[in-house]
Amino acid sequence: MASQRPPAAPQANSHPPLTAQDSLGISAQTQLRPIEEIGAELGLGQEEIEPYGRGVGKVDLAAIQRLAGRPQARFILVTAITPTPLGEGKTTTAVGLSQGMARTGRRAAVAVRQPSLGPTMGIKGGGTGGGWSQVVPMERLNLHLTGDIHAVTAAHNQLAAMVDNHLHRGSPSGLDPERVSWRRVMDVNDRSLRQIVTGLGPAGGGPTANGPLRQTGFDITAASEVMATLSLARSLEDLRARLGRIVVGSTPEGELVTAEDIKAAGAMTVLLKEALRPNLLQTVEHTPALVHCGPFGNIATGNSSVVADLIGGRATDYLITEAGFAADIGAERFFNIKCRLSGMTPDAAVVVATVRALKVHSGRHRVVAGKPLPEGMLGESPEDVLLGAENLRAQLRIIRRHGVTPVVAVNAFPTDFASEHEVIAQVAAEEGARCALSTHFVEGGAGAAELAEAVAEAAEEPSEFRFLYPEEAPLTEKIETIATQVYGAEGVDFSPAASTALAAFTEAGYGHLPVCVAKTHLSLSSDPALKGAPSGWRLPVREVRLSAGAGFVYPICGTMQTMPGLGSAPAAENIDIDAEGNPRGLF
Amino acid sequence: MASQRPPAAPQANSHPPLTAQDSLGISAQTQLRPIEEIGAELGLGQEEIEPYGRGVGKVDLAAIQRLAGRPQARFILVTAITPTPLGEGKTTTAVGLSQGMARTGRRAAVAVRQPSLGPTMGIKGGGTGGGWSQVVPMERLNLHLTGDIHAVTAAHNQLAAMVDNHLHRGSPSGLDPERVSWRRVMDVNDRSLRQIVTGLGPAGGGPTANGPLRQTGFDITAASEVMATLSLARSLEDLRARLGRIVVGSTPEGELVTAEDIKAAGAMTVLLKEALRPNLLQTVEHTPALVHCGPFGNIATGNSSVVADLIGGRATDYLITEAGFAADIGAERFFNIKCRLSGMTPDAAVVVATVRALKVHSGRHRVVAGKPLPEGMLGESPEDVLLGAENLRAQLRIIRRHGVTPVVAVNAFPTDFASEHEVIAQVAAEEGARCALSTHFVEGGAGAAELAEAVAEAAEEPSEFRFLYPEEAPLTEKIETIATQVYGAEGVDFSPAASTALAAFTEAGYGHLPVCVAKTHLSLSSDPALKGAPSGWRLPVREVRLSAGAGFVYPICGTMQTMPGLGSAPAAENIDIDAEGNPRGLF
Structure with a gap:
């Protein structure tokens, strides 16, 4: 451990001095x-x-x-x-x-x-x-x-287009237009796309008709389940199988409809092959x-x-x-x-x-x-x-x-x-x-x-790695284990919607999945204002969603923004090429 | 000129016989x-x-x-x-x-x-x-x-996000939310995106607000003005200048607002550099x-x-x-x-x-x-x-x-x-x-x-290449020249909206641009049903639009679809990987 202020100037055998924000220059x-x-x-x-x-x-x-x-x-x-x-x-x-x-x-x-x-x-x-x-x-x-992120965008939106086309063609799977959970994605900060209505204009079955009128929206591509699935797949075959398991919505009776049902998973895999x-x-x-x-x-x-x-x-x-x-x-x-x-x-x-x-x-x-x-x-x-x-x-x-x-x-x-x-x-x-x-x-x-x-x-110390919970533990128990043993909560409060969803996912055969708790990263607790190691609090689970393709269930604790907006002076305003044609303003 | 049915079987020193639709196989x-x-x-x-x-x-x-x-x-x-x-x-x-x-x-x-x-x-x-x-x-x-097409998508939609953010931040340029002509693009056949409403949900100026409520839509990326601009640029500097000239809409008084005004053209250029x-x-x-x-x-x-x-x-x-x-x-x-x-x-x-x-x-x-x-x-x-x-x-x-x-x-x-x-x-x-x-x-x-x-x-014959019209000819004359001397029309009928737009573009300094007539490709005329070399018809110009970045004015004759839809059996349904992980169904 150094016992003095760390050196601001580099030592011998080291790099030249850093000017502030010089990362792009170093790279160049x-x-x-x-x-x-x-x-x-x-x-x-x-x-x-x-x-x-x-x-x-x-x-x-x-x-x-x-x-x-x-x-x-x-x-x-x-x-x-x-x-x-x-x-x-x-x-x-x-x-x-x-x-x-x-x-x-x-x-x-x-x-x-x-x-x-x-x-x-x-x-x-x-x-x-x-x-x-x-x-x-x-x-x-x-x-x-x-182009990997663009490929994820393409695969995700190909499925979205096929979902709306499926509805437009009479929904042979029984998928309910009002129960479609699959949104679209784009790799841009664009708050205007968070909540949109699609399918305006001429309706009906003809070639000029625009498809079902639905409320939906865009997330940033990083938030796509396809991205999570890509990151967790072990092989191309595994990716193919996982993409097929993606749930896009349900029938009025609550039967889940998958990307496989929509016949999109093969094309998505081909789009993601590279x-x-x-x-x-x-x-x-x-x-x-x-x-x-x-x-x-x-x-x-x-x-x-x-x-x-x-x-x-x-x-x-x-x-x-x-x-x-x-x-x-x-x-x-x-x-x-x-x-x-x-x-x-x-x-x-x-x-x-x-x-x-x-x-x-x-x-x-x-x-x-x-x-x-x-x-x-x-x-x-x-x-x-x-x-x-x-x-x-x-x-x-x-x-x-x-x-x-x-x-x-x-x-x-x-x-x-x-x-x-x-x-x-x-x-x-x-x-x-x-x-x-x-x-x-x-x-x-x-x-x-x-x-x-x-x-x-x-x-070099002997590894004693162990999972926090076994696969076969009930979903509620998995969430409670993470909340109490990792976050330091006293317990978990499930909303009625969350409890219903957990029961439905378990019933549908997803009870063995691990959980990926969505909570603020600015606190150990679910309240970003609480610093240090907060105690005496309970984790509120507002809703629970399924990423069947990626292979986890995610409880949502608090509000989660899945499409950022631009600020009053977006970084892009200062990004340009210089006289030599090199980019500036990227860092 | 062959005097018999052309050989179905290949000749010596040629390729092995083609099975039907075997292009992917030949490539592989x-x-x-x-x-x-x-x-x-x-x-x-x-x-x-x-x-x-x-x-x-x-x-x-x-x-x-x-x-x-x-x-x-x-x-x-x-x-x-x-x-x-x-x-x-x-x-x-x-x-x-x-x-x-x-x-x-x-x-x-x-x-x-x-x-x-x-x-x-x-x-x-x-x-x-x-x-x-x-x-x-x-x-x-x-x-x-x-990834070039994806880069065009990214650059186009970056401008769109900055346009909506500009409106969200009080529209310093005076851009009128109801006169925004810049749409979004995606490289997918998706009829549901042709006409949409964006910016639903919480309004106002706070961080959770979703931006202005507007009717807009998506075109396929190939139809992006950014794509046309990229294809016509002579150099990176030229591309930068052209992107800055892209018109995104106008003020209530009809003043055109450009990508340069929105401060987006530099970032777009960097996105398109490769x-x-x-x-x-x-x-x-x-x-x-x-x-x-x-x-x-x-x-x-x-x-x-x-x-x-x-x-x-x-x-x-x-x-x-x-x-x-x-x-x-x-x-x-x-x-x-x-x-x-x-x-x-x-x-x-x-x-x-x-x-x-x-x-x-x-x-x-x-x-x-x-x-x-x-x-x-x-x-x-x-x-x-x-x-x-x-x-x-x-x-x-x-x-x-x-x-x-x-x-x-x-x-x-x-x-x-x-x-x-x-x-x-x-x-x-x-x-x-x-x-x-x-x-x-x-x-x-x-x-x-x-x-x-x-x-x-x-x-080897001596070249006598000549343009059909000079740059300085009025826009209406350029359209009439193409209609009569190329398409074989007897004349052009401009709608009132088309005439107004042509006058406005000329007034705004775009009269020197060439014209890119948008009409059906299935006939020399503007009616796809007329075959051969139709005569005795007039070209109806319904509206005229400006691609100031690409550098042309485009009169629209008939209905032009800029976002295809999927059919009842999209090709994607048959695209998949085979047992060896190779794509099939791409052709």
């Missing part, structure tokens, strides 16, 4: 290594890497079979404490840790999600990682990459990065894909991956949904903490996205950090409850004080967890060397 | 040559070809500058007589001709449009060419290729194929891109390209819109004719898409062909009117009779045009050798 000046060379480091043959533009390749799924006999990599999850709305650098830490592993002489790869175009154009510019811990080429990564292959890129330090899928953390797993893990898990010595939001949400889903499906179990979990987020968890400060940090947060205050560390303790215990060894990564900022870092180290020690300071943003892998050593040690 | 068994090798045949360096999956590359636009000093290729347009709803094989002929040029010892490349996903899933399966005259890999070509680079593929005989853009022939140019022509025009000896629909529509727009922009002038134009279409033009038969040909059309009838040849004569004269040398290509079918082919040859001779029988579908380039020789001869 990175000399990309041919992607086949990066693949070769993973033991992938030329024929298993199909190049998609410079520095980007798609990995053939046949690699899963071919590598099956090789030893399993150490599997490291990167998760976090409950973040501020600014985010605490989880992706950056995952990328930096993979670079740090390489700097300390280890073979490693990182598996991360693909950023969504909507937020890139909406809020902030994009990025997978940042500074000297990012995946490149950043421009491609943040725009269309290899998208199922993980994308191989590199970090700014030329270590391998698998970038694949971007399921919405709000209502889906928020993890990168199972196939990327299956390939990466046999292709290197340390596979580092991240899960959306804090450990209560992302890690819990990673353990109980994704690991259950992939059969891969984690050897250690990094919990990213920042001084600023811990100060917020003291309850004494409030951070608002898009505004500067409040003055009161900038002074030296180990007391605030200690108060807020209750959140860190709770998140570490969530990891421990699954039998996984946690490591605290302090994502250092130039505004931090050494005394504040020391408090974090002390809390980690009290919880029996290793702790390391990481300055990967400004120093790249060299700044994450200490973290890499700590993680490598932790990963 | 084609051993792709590395795309860098195809690029090398065009004189493109490795650094100018970025591979995007096996057998697909994107060409760097810097090649335009680098090749500028090289001699201009012979530039050959492939167009057609007025087709039946089945199409008469224009793309197949263009591809086959480029293969035929190679078979006869000439360097050649073909530049074609990218197929749209909507129709691929909707009507027919896809295809760029077919049989032994197609571009491969067909699966990639018909699905997402390099899509502006033409895709390089190969034919089944490994000759180069530039595949780029797919503007909707109904309301836009229906030609492939200007940048593909600018590259191909200096990279080979014969550049063959196609234009949508018949010569009256596709060739006229190619000559007067695209050639005006690219500065490239054609050396010859192939007019594709089929016995079946000429029989329909006799007025004695009727062909319906999706149904077998009527019995009466299958017998030997040179008389019907002669009667219908009036359409061929008219289309040849349209080519001549632009000073271009026409060549008739008889796209032979196994059901044709030699006597019928002889009639076509005789009519061509009467019109002073070369004529060749082509069996490229079943025989590949070998079947197009005779056509290649005829085209090469025609291209």
Whole structure:
């Protein structure tokens, strides 16, 4: 643990100084290594890497079979404490840790999600990682990459068009136009599409008629069940079967109608065939990065894909991956949904903490996205950090409850004080967890060397991984277990609608599915205003929905926005090409 | 000219026999040559070809500058007589001709449009060419290729989201919510999206509000003005400027509001940066194929891109390209819109004719898409062909009117009779045009050798290319010139709305733009039922719209569908993966 303010200037053998918001510049000046060379480091043959533009390749799924006999990599999850709305650098830490592993002489790869175009154009510019811990080429990564998200949009909306056409043609399945739950998707922040009416204009059966008049809407593509399904499929055949199971609505009698009934699942699979292959890129330090899928953390797993893990898990010595939001949400889903499906179990979990987020968890400060940090947060205050560390303790215990060894990564900022870092180290020690300071943003892998050593040690401890609940537990019990043992709730209050839905899903044969609780990521509780480790509260389950294709049931606790809007000054307004034709404003 | 029924079985030194609808099979068994090798045949360096999956590359636009000093290729347009709803094989002929040029010892490349996903899933399966005259890999070509169409969707809808957000934020430009003309697009056949209402749900200015309540709709992406703009841009800077000129609506006073006013054009350009680079593929005989853009022939140019022509025009000896629909529509727009922009002038134009279409033009038969040909059309009838040849004569004269040398290509079918082919040859001779029988579908380039020789001869005649109208002619005069001199109308009837719009566009400074008349492609006239070369009719212009970004004004004559619907048995229902994970049902 460093005992002084972390260095703002880089050390010898490190990168040139970072100017603020210079991630795009760093990416642009990175000399990309041919992607086949990066693949070769993973033991992938030329024929298993199909190049998609410079520095980007798609990995053939046949690699899963071919590598099956090789030893399993150490599997490291990167998760976090409950973040501020600014985010605490989880992706950056995952990328930096993979670079740090390489700097300390280890073979490693990182598996991360693909950023969504909507937020890139909406809020902030994009990025997978940042500074000297990012995946490149950043421009491609943040725009269309290899088109996977667009393929999800196409497959999702192909099903929607076939559903409305099915209704237009007399609904042979008996699907009730008023009970269609399948919406449409687009990868854009567009609040006007949240609630729409379709099928206006000429009605009837003729060629100029416009189909059934219905109220429906659009979600952002990341929130598509097709995206969640793609991220959880183990193979093309598995994807085909899962897509067929997607429920699009029901008959007036409540019989569920699926994509298979609509005869759309085959075409959807063909549309997704390329998208199922993980994308191989590199970090700014030329270590391998698998970038694949971007399921919405709000209502889906928020993890990168199972196939990327299956390939990466046999292709290197340390596979580092991240899960959306804090450990209560992302890690819990990673353990109980994704690991259950992939059969891969984690050897250690990094919990990213920042001084600023811990100060917020003291309850004494409030951070608002898009505004500067409040003055009161900038002074030296180990007391605030200690108060807020209750959140860190709770998140570490969530990891421990699954039998996984946690490591605290302090994502250092130039505004931090050494005394504040020391408090974090002390809390980690009290919880029996290793702790390391990481300055990967400004120093790249060299700044994450200490973290890499700590993680490598932790990963050698014997694994005692266990699921939080068995598959056969009733759905209500699964939800109660997560609420009480992970979130720290005293119990769960199911609305009548939620209880009815849970009974219906169980009756229809979906009782064995895991649950993916949709709640705010800004608190361990379901109330975003409650910081630290709230107690004395109950989890309100307003409604419950089914993702039969992805393979989970998701209870909704609070209001969940599945289509973002644009702000008063969207990022897109500042995005343009410069005189040389290069994009600017992407970060 | 063959004097017997064309051979159904292939000749020596040709391809194995074709089973019906075997285009996907032919594509699948084609051993792709590395795309860098195809690029090398065009004189493109490795650094100018970025591979995007096996057998697909994107060409760097810097090649335009680098090749500028090289001699201009012979530039050959492939167009057609007025087709039946089945199409008469224009793309197949263009591809086959480029293969035929190679078979006869000439360097050649073909530049074609990218197929749209909507129709691929909707009507027919896809295809760029077919049989032994197609571009491969067909699966990639018909699905997402390099994502260009998806990029157009993203750029178009990014502007739409910013328009609604602009209104939501109080419309600083004064844009009137009731005068927004910018719709949204999606690459799917979905009639339910033709007319919709957006912005339902909570109103007002808060974060949960959904934006202005408006009636609007979706078009298929091919119909996007962004697609037309992309196809006509000469460079990235030109694209940026054109996107900024796109008109999204007007103020209550009629002031036009542009994408520049909405501050969206920069982000749109960045989203389209990769899509502006033409895709390089190969034919089944490994000759180069530039595949780029797919503007909707109904309301836009229906030609492939200007940048593909600018590259191909200096990279080979014969550049063959196609234009949508018949010569009256596709060739006229190619000559007067695209050639005006690219500065490239054609050396010859192939007019594709089929016995079946000429029989329909006799007025004695009727062909319906999706149904077998009527019995009466299958017998030997040179008389019907002669009667219908009036359409061929008219289309040849349209080519001549632009000073271009026409060549008739008889796209032979196994059901044709030699006597019928002889009639076509005789009519061509009467019109002073070369004529060749082509069996490229079943025989590949070998079947197009005779056509290649005829085209090469025609291209050596001195070029007297001329535009049909000068830029400075008034918009009404341009429309009248096209109607009378190309379509054979006696005059034009402008509706009051059309006259008002023409006056307003002229007043607003758009009077210099060329016009892109939107009329049926199933007749030389504006009435799809009138076959042959109709006379004694007037062109009714119902309304006139502006594509200020693409750079043309488009009068609408009749009803134009810009979002197809799905049929009672969509092609997608039969698309699936087989046991080996390969797509089936795409053709």
